[in-house]
Amino acid sequence: MNGGELSPAVVFTIGALQLTSTTLTTLGIVAVLGVVVWLLSRRLRNQPGAIQTSAEAVFLAIEDSIRAVAPDHVKLLLPFVGTLWIFLVVANLTGLIPGLHSPTRDLSATAALAILVFLSVHWFGIRDQGLRRYLRHYVSPNPILLPFHILSEITRTVALAVRLFGNMMSLEMAALLVLLVAGFLAPIPILMLHIVEALVQAYIFGMLSLIYVAGGLQLQQLKQASQGNNEIGENRE
Amino acid sequence: MELNWTTFLLEILNFLVLLWLLKRFFYKPVQAAIVRRQAAIQQQLDDAQKMKEDAQQLQQSYEQDRAALEQIREEARAKLQRELDDERKQQEQKLAELFEEKRQQAEVVEQRQLRESQRRQEQQALEQGSRFATRLLQAGAGRELESGLLDILLDGLRKLPPEQRATVQQTLSEQHGPVEVMSAFPLSTDDRERINDTLTEIFDSEVPSHFLEDSDLMAGLRIAIGPWVVGANLRDELEAFAHLETVGPND
Known part of the structure; x- marks a missing residue:
């Protein structure tokens, strides 16, 4: 757990591209996860071992969480939301490895993830409902609400990025300060707190992303359902 | 704390690559494995259900066979009971006839014994009478x-x-x-x-x-x-x- 500087250091530059420690750590995480899942995919059996059972448990946990929020779009949302959860858990816990920083303590990384969530909300919404029907909900029930809808989209995306960045950054800074003040054994509870905080922040980010995406998907369905109920009520009258 | 656009863009790229990797090597294979296992379990459940149905059919068949055997046994028992009743009646009739015959024989024997006794008494009386007459005639002979x-x-x-x-x-x-x-x-x-x-x-x-x-x-x-x-x-x-x-x- 190293929290020596607020901004990640630039390791090297390729022309105009500045490769920071955050980028390299993320590359390493992607590489490790890629190798792990590649090895796992080669050893899947009908009689699962401990590793396969754990992997299936992770998969089923993600699937159940998505099904609880968006039961009609589990297959559609599982890759994106699952990847968010898996990446964030690993990325948040990377800060526990000596010499490495958690990528999520970098605002650029959390902003990238928040932008991905923002784009995904619209991508899945347009893909599911079409562009016109999806955009229509911004002026529904009244066009006056359009600025508020846009403001809501921006603020929640910013909040998503800053929340994760702030929590992880402050966590590492606090651990650094405790380490500097209290010496050798005192940071151990902070390490435990880091683990818990890393898992909680990953869950919060992923769950909020899921709720945003599912909200974009199911908003139209809720409207259709309410319209259907109104029509039934009118027919009865 | 500043936004690094290179990091920003590469993070997006890295995430998309990770998304592809996980989708390719994690979600689909694991889901396929789960589906295969669920299919295998379902197959086993179906087999078990079929075995259960077969067992129930066998049990039903066994119950029917047992009922048929029970009916046959009841019929055989009833037939045997009728035969026993007939045999008993015949034996009783024979026994009654034998008893009647024995009774008649006993009656005949009794009558014969009675006659024999009567004859012995008559003979004894005649002998006594003869002795008496002999003694009397001997006294009067001349x-x-x-x-x-x-x-x-x-x-x-x-x-x-x-x-x-x-x-x-x-x-x-x-x-x-x-x-x-x-x-x-x-x-x-x-x-x-x-x-x-x-x-x-x-x-x-x-x-x-x-x-x-x-x-x-x-x-x-x-x-x-x-x-x-x-x-x-x-x-x-x-x-x-x-x-x-x-x-x-x-x-």
């Missing part, structure tokens, strides 16, 4: 009685039927011997002459007579012409009287 018996004998000879008289004559002609005249007391000359005269009169020829005495006759005479014997004496009469008991009314 020449006078013998003389009377001689008259009876001679009178009986005279009254012989012709065919019987012819038979005696034939016996006399074949015998060539004397006629034995046995008496309990010595006969007088007159009595002997009366006898000879009567015999000559009856058989139309001179018949030699040989006179004997036998006190066992008690009183009276006995004339023997070969195997033909005629007499009028107390001994023969008493024996005849005693012989009556052997010829009962039912014999």
Whole structure:
């Protein structure tokens, strides 16, 4: 757990591209996860071992969480939301490895993830409902609400990025300060707190992303359902 | 704290690459493995369900077979019961017939024993009567009685039927011997002459007579012409009287 500087250091530059420690750590995480899942995919059996059972448990946990929020779009949302959860858990816990920083303590990384969530909300919404029907909900029930809808989209995306960045950054800074003040054994509870905080922040980010995406998907369905109920009520009258 | 656009863009790229990797090597394979296992489990459940249905069919078939066997057993038992009842009735009938037969036999035996007892009593009574009569006649026997018996004998000879008289004559002609005249007391000359005269009169020829005495006759005479014997004496009469008991009314 190293929290020596607020901004990640630039390791090297390729022309105009500045490769920071955050980028390299993320590359390493992607590489490790890629190798792990590649090895796992080669050893899947009908009689699962401990590793396969754990992997299936992770998969089923993600699937159940998505099904609880968006039961009609589990297959559609599982890759994106699952990847968010898996990446964030690993990325948040990377800060526990000596010499490495958690990528999520970098605002650029959390902003990238928040932008991905923002784009995904619209991508899945347009893909599911079409562009016109999806955009229509911004002026529904009244066009006056359009600025508020846009403001809501921006603020929640910013909040998503800053929340994760702030929590992880402050966590590492606090651990650094405790380490500097209290010496050798005192940071151990902070390490435990880091683990818990890393898992909680990953869950919060992923769950909020899921709720945003599912909200974009199911908003139209809720409207259709309410319209259907109104029509039934009118027919009865 | 500043936004690095290179990091920003590369983070997006890295995430998309990770998304592809996980989708390619994690989500799809794991989901496929789960589906395969669920299919295998479903197959096992289906097999188990089929086995259960087969077992239920077998159980049902077994129940039907058992019911059929039970019915056959009940029918066989009923048939056996009927046969036993018939056999029992037959045995009872046979037993009743046997009992009746035995009862009749016992009744016959009882009657026979009763008759035998009655006969023995009669015989005993006759023997006692005979002994009494013998004792009485012995006391009363004498020449006078013998003389009377001689008259009876001679009178009986005279009254012989012709065919019987012819038979005696034939016996006399074949015998060539004397006629034995046995008496309990010595006969007088007159009595002997009366006898000879009567015999000559009856058989139309001179018949030699040989006179004997036998006190066992008690009183009276006995004339023997070969195997033909005629007499009028107390001994023969008493024996005849005693012989009556052997010829009962039912014999």
